[in-house]
Amino acid sequence: MSMGQEKLNLLGLARQELEDFFVSIGEKPFRASQVLKWIHQFGVAGFDAMTNISKVLRMRLQELAEIRAPRILLQQHSRDGTRKWLLQVDGGNSVEMVFIPEKERGTLCVSSQVGCALDCTFCSTARQGFNRNLGAPEIIGQLWLANQALGRDPRGERIISNVVLMGMGEPLLNFDNVVAAMDLMMDDLAYGLSKRRVTISTAGVVPALKRLKPVCEASLAVSLHAPDDALRDKLVPLNRKYPIALLLDACCEYIAGESKRVVTFEYVMLKNINDSAEQARKLARLLGNVPSKVNLIPFNPFPESRYQCSSQEEIEHFASILQERGIVTITRRTRGGDIDAACGQLVGRVQDRTRRSSIAIKEAC
Ligand code: SAH
Secondary structure (H helix, E strand, O other): OOOOOOOEEHHHOOHHHHHHHHHHOOOOOOHHHHHHHHHHHOOOOOHHHOOOOOHHHHHHHHHHEEOOOOEEEEEEEOOOOOEEEEEEOOOOOEEEEEEEEOOOOEEEEOOOEEEOOOOOOOOHHHHOOEEEEOOHHHHHHHHHHHHHHHOEOOOOOEOOOEEEEOOOOOHHHOHHHHHHHHHHHHOOOOOOOOHHHEEEEEOOOHHHHHHHHHHOOOEEEEEOOOOOHHHHHHHOHHHHOOOHHHHHHHHHHHHOOOOOOOEEEEEEEEOOOOOOHHHHHHHHHHOOOOOEEEEEEEOOOOOOOOOOEOOHHHHHHHHHHHHHOOOEEEEOOOOOHHHOOOOOOOOOEOOOOEOOHHHHHHHHO
């Protein structure tokens, strides 16, 4: 490779891509397994540490390639144990990732884009506009960094047991990079997380959801937020392109053939907007034929947000109507609110916000 040419960042290559790389430089494909383990299981950032690889090859790798994660700009700790990191991904852009500890698991919430091109009216990331997709190394690099920061428990198990693609951005509008990163999350030679423990969340990019099934086994969450198109058109403008009926069909297709799988529907609780008893009954009817569970998310306010969160009683009443109709319903506890790490509060720093919705969505679909 000539001077000045960019080195290949091995951090974002899934097993097959890494094998292809080794073959392309005249090496045996099994080198990929060794390097995957070094990078993702042991968390090394330099080729020198890869002691089962010959010195000659290590020097060659040094010339051709690198292992480069985003840079941590800032870390914040919430009173409830939630942690948030601000990560620099290039000169002007940064994204956020959040770690949420719970009794039985530790969940890392990962970003997939710098900003977001969708314009959901209740989401703070939307205000940031959109700058660009994150590359695969920038997505898996979040898990790589967080594992380094958090380490393992006394039994040797990793503290991070679950990953959700619920940070900044719409993962299905960054398809290839997100699939490569999820591949690594679930690869036994890398992070080895089961498909139940990796969740991709989407506002409903139907064509991309259809493409996902053959290439990815991750669990699916869908940001629904309304029981009918008229309201959803307003809250999640993407609905005008892919209305609820199409979205639910695609959800059923995604889990078809796997008897125990369900889709998680996220539903942000907005006072006097989508939280009435009538809307709960409508939602239950809508989901009647979809193997599903519902996650009610108390609305997290942000500066200049025009909504209020439903009251505790309203949320409980809404949940009880769904439960009476046989729908497993969980109310998500707000975590990390004191450091703006809760759902919909991630903002990072987004440079040049001009590449808004229509262009970015057209490019991706
Ligand atoms: N674009 C993807 C991934 C983002 S996930 C998606 O829409 O699913 C972030 C989740 O938090 C989504 O369910 C989103 O709708 C929800 N959310 C956004 N803003 C929120 C807010 N202010 N309060 C609570 N939840 C919010």
